[in-house]
Amino acid sequence: MSKGKQEYISPIQSGVLVSSAIIGSVVVTLPRIATQAAQHSGVLSVFIAGIISLGLTVIASYLGRRFYNQTIIEYSVTIVGKIPGKLMGALIIIYSIMSAGTALRVFADTLKVFMLPKTPVEFIMITMLIVVIYTIYKGIGVIAKISESFLPLVVIALLLVIALNFQDFEIRNLRPLISKGLTTTLIEAFEATPKVITAFLGFEIVFFIIPFMQDPDKITPYAAGGVLLPTIIYTALTAMCIGVFGIELTKRVLYPTISLARVIEFPGSFAERFDILVSVLWILGVFTSINMLFYMASFGITRIVGLKNFRPFIFILVPFVYLVAILPQNIYQIFFLIQIAGYAGIIVTLFPVLLLLISKITGKGEKQHAEKN
């Protein structure tokens, strides 16, 4: 298929990839997660989590530029030595598989609840997997192009959900942010940040895309923009949910974003079921994010065993992803799995900080960086 021909992604595509990887199945549950963890301060907490993710993305891209033709799997070995480096790589792969599986399951479950009550979840998941396999088989170039064409649709759908609810938005529902006192609010927000930051996982794709860029030095602002977009959307979405439903209801509703889409009513009720449109566009967002996670897993495992062609590994990984997705027996086990995958993700995203520190101290990677310039 690829006879030595390298696929390249443009800087703007790298930003799009980061955004599409972040905006995934968690969108529908995020306002609940945030408010359960931090009450009203959930809004602030989402914003803080977004900014922290942005910082981590900048660090990851800075680190990646020092080793511009390697992925994290290889440069972690260069920086910390063979065995710890491989272990890091293995954890990243395990996390990606888990995360892809969870995203798949959450997606299938949500779809079953709202649109396909009689379709077995297995069927929904398998069809999604087939499409994902087909896409990533074509390589990162195709993934980038698909994300580029789907992201605007997903963003428009989410913005519509936010904008069309403005008439029901009651600012007083958000008042406790001020009336509780600034310190309490900030403490609450920071305490909940570890839980909320799991919603922003997906920006680890930065670890893997730098070798595909013709001009890796340009990635930082674009990747940062790629995190900023979901940060703004998520913050607005959480604020909107609290404003429309009030805090107690947001905490109770399982899928607050879809509920938000359902209360939209156009004048003359010519479209009573706006939630269907939103769900359909949301599927595209889930699709691109599973694409990315799956690609990370298969590409990472290829590099760990030292091979070039990642395509056979896609098929090897399918059963594992499917196993993770099929494992939870009920909705609470799904939420538990999301938490586990989220914590694994936090550890993974902290790797670049560690690696950067060590590489700064030992001076590894600087030579390579200088060579390029």
Add this chain to the structure above:
Amino acid sequence: MLKKIRISICLYVLLFSIPILSGCWDRQEIESNAFILGVGIDAAKNEKIEVTFEVALPQSFAGGGEGGSSGDEEPTLDISIVAEDMVDATNSLLARLNHYPDFGHLQLVVFGEEYAKKGFQEVMDFFFRDTSIRYRTSVAVSEGEAKKIFEFKPKTSKSVSRYINQIIKNNSKENLEIFQLQTIGTIHDNYIRNSPVFLTKISAGENTVGVAGGGVFKDNKLLGWLDGQETHAVRWLIGDTVKGGTLRIKMPESKGGNIGLDIFYSRSSLTPVLKNDQITADVKIYVEGDIDFVGSRNVEHKVEELTLEWEKAFEKYIRENVNSTFMRTRDNYGADIFEIDGKTIDYYPKYWEANKERWDEVFKTVELELDVDVNIRRVGYVQP
């Protein structure tokens, strides 16, 4: 080698597309759906409930659009079922109807008076939990049996549920006596906080159905009614402002007799103010309107003075009405239907944490601070 892989992938894709393309798993023909438009819930013997479903018959809704029942075919079908609860009732509906019940287009949920007095918490959970029911569905309470309401067949609409829903949603903008705020979504919020609610009252006459006034609910039980005029006050207090509607007052004959004010803009706000452990509800009402009726012919005063006096009189009228309604709900029912509890949470979270257990007592001491401002802008087509 590569070619072989490519061919095998093509084969896989073809193989998998057989189950995918062969049809939709959740296929549901629209003709075999029974769209439930309205649900009425009454109390029955032995702690059971009697649920009345208004079912739309799709064939008569297809084409024709709005407009009363045409021809011999009835557009809707009412089915009453005595059951243990809502799930039981929908289940029994399957045994009574050859279509599949679909709640996706539910317009109205009505509680019968007797059932409402017993408390509606048993059935509400069904409406919160069912994933096809929308949060915008109106909820109301009927005077007498809810079943009676569905017996009425309106001439201007194909379904009585939609008819009432349109009255509640649209006409409430022009008529202050119709309370429109409560939907399944807003009740869910109050239900979680165990906060009292105020529901629109529907009353069925011989050949009419009317919407005016409402019922006061506390702990999900109906305590009593407020009439149309008191509903004005509730709407002012809740901040559900209108861009239409009329007010009427009686003046002495020499000052104009009966005066009607046509509201074209109004806003109101209720803010709880905490001072020395005492909560005062600070209410600001601002009304702009035109005079649309002057009863008396012998007006002896100057127009400029009169409009000022009328403004004062309207202000007094609103103030008295709001005050007496507030006092009545506070003292007779002890039910905080004005969302003062919710606003206290938002404005004084610490005070609320300390006092939420004894909120009922606190509410009985809440005082009202009224600030009413009425402005008459125009006088219509003629001088008074």
